[in-house]
Amino acid sequence: MRWRRPLKTCCSLAFLFVAGAAAQVQGIHYVSLEPPAAVTARRGSEVEVPLRFIIRGGHHINSNHPAEDYLIPTALTWTPGALTPKGVGYPKPEAVKYDFSEKPLLVWSGGIVLTSKFAVAGDAPVGPGKLSGKLRYQACNDRACFPPKTLEVSVPVTVQ
């Protein structure tokens, strides 16, 4: 009888481990957004919003202009709201040669800052709100690739 409790505990832990791993695999993201600073935007002006994204260690994502046509580019897009999106500035990618590629690929790894520009209309509603966007990316490491993902992005903004 004495073995029953340890066995039960062991089975429970194994179940939690497997369930946790399965959940992690299903909803796994290879890029995360560092908590963004709140943005203050004045009516009738333009504002720049830099966002820092962290790419999981050992992985890379394609740049916004990958070296090969078959690769899926990274894109940050914004939902128009009180502020009108005016474009995104992407950092220069690294050219990295992987075993699986014939020529170097243009990728990002580690941390990257994407800077978005917004126009604030002269009659934009004053007060707090948020900028809503999506980062579309496709990650790989040197042995495998992972399906394209969309990371929801939300930035608090106050129009003055």
Next chain:
Amino acid sequence: MRLRFLAVTALLAGLGAGCSSTTAAKGDKVRKPAPNFTLQDASGNTVKLSDYKGKVVLLDFWATWCGPCKIEIPWFMEFQRKYKDRGFTVLGVSMDEGGWQVVKPFAEEYKMNYPVVLGTDETGTAFGGVEVLPTTFIIDKQGRIVVTHQGLTGKDEMEKTIEDLL
């Protein structure tokens, strides 16, 4: 039992880290049946996995945007040429969201010599959630999974498994 636990742990750890991994080839008595599916090829023909019972099947989940998958495809074409008359086939399951519009030109460019079907999320889920590409299952003549390779692994290892099963 301990070895099996370690193998499962290693596989899950590999999945979490996004590394390539290979499950140990399963002995005859512990192999589990591969889930059946009904999908369509580029000509609109229905393809069922169960249609291949009696053959050794290398089932490859891949995508056109997956660099490591493009390394393996020529290996699989070679396997198809070498073993197709001995009761073997490769079956490619493309997980491209762009569908045949992207897969068909790719298959033509690579002159893929084995059947390719378009996979769905349900197909991936049935096979345990195919979150890593390439993922390759080698299935025995009874329709049971013998080994799973995730990520770019070894050509020789795959070929040895195929030869052992034929």
